[in-house]
Amino acid sequence: MSDASDTPKSAPLQGRPARKPGAPGAPRAKSSRRRAREFALQGLYEWQLNTRDGGSVDAHIREQEDFARCDRAHYDALLHGCIDQCAQLDAQLLQFLDRPVEELSPVEHAVLWIGVYELSHCLDVPYKVAINEAVELAKSFGGTDGHKYVNGVLDHLAPQLRPDEVKAARPASR
Numbered sequence: 527m528s529d530a531s532d533t534p535k536s537a538p539l540q541g542r543p544a545r546k547p548g549a550p551g552a553p554r555a556k557s558s559r560r561r562a563r564e565f566a567l568q569g570l571y572e573w574q575l576n577t578r579d580g581g582s583v584d585a586h587i588r589e590q591e592d593f594a595r596c597d598r599a600h601y602d603a604l605l606h607g608c609i610d611q612c613a614q615l616d617a618q619l620l621q622f623l624d625r626p627v628e629e630l631s632p633v634e635h636a637v638l639w640i641g642v643y644e645l646s647h648c649l650d651v652p653y654k655v656a657i658n659e660a661v662e663l664a665k666s667f668g669g670t671d672g673h674k675y676v677n678g679v680l681d682h683l684a685p686q687l688r689p690d691e692v693k694a695a696r697p698a699s700r
Contacts, residue, residue, distance in 0.1 A: 559651075560659065561596035563640055566604035567663055570636035573609060580609040600648075607647060608639040615642045622682045633668045634676060641680045645687040653688040654695065657681060 556564075569587045573580060584605060587593065608615060616627050619638055627635060641660030644651050651659075657680045664673035685692045 558597040559600050562601035565596050565601050567636050569605045570608055571632050574632045604640055607643050615639045618642050622679045634672045637663045637676050653684045653691050
C-alpha cells in the first residue's frame with residue numbers, strides 16, 4: 527500500500543495549470559468580440575458627442591491602435607446597427623428606464639444600445655453573454671454604479687427579446 531508521503535506535497539499536478547484561468551492576478555487576454563464591443567462603444571460615444579456622421583466616426587475608430595485585433599464584422603454590426611437603429615433601440619429601452627434617454631450618460635446610453643442590439647440581432651450571442659458584456663463595458667468605461675443600471679435594464683428587456691432562451695435558462699417558479 528502506498529503512503530501519502532511518497533508524493534511531494536509541493537509538486538504541482540502534471541498536465542494541469544498551477545492557477546485556474548481567470549483566477550485573481552492572472553491576466554486574461556481580451557477576446558476579439560470584447561475588443562469589437564469596446565471599439566463600437568468608443569465610436570458610439572464619439573457619434574453622440576460630435577456632429578460627425580457614422581462613416582467619419584468609423585474611419586477614426588479604425589485608425590486606433592489594436593483595431594486589427596478586434597472582430598471587425600461584429601464591430602461593423604454594432605457600430606452601424608446602433609447608429610442606424612438608435613431610435614428603435616431607444617424605443618425598446620424606454621419602458622425600462624427611470625429617466626428620459628437624454629438624461630443617460632453617453633457611456634451608459636451607448637452600452638445600452640450595444641446590449642439591446644446584441645439581444646435583438648446577434649442571436650449567436652447567448653442572452654446572458656450579451657448582458658454580461660454590456661455590464662463589463664459599463665464597469666470599465668462608465669460611472670460608479672452605471673453597470674448596475676445597465677444590468678437591471680437589460681435583464682428586464684431580455685425576456686421580451688429572447689423569451690424562449692430566457693425561459694429555458696431561468697428556473698420555474700415554485
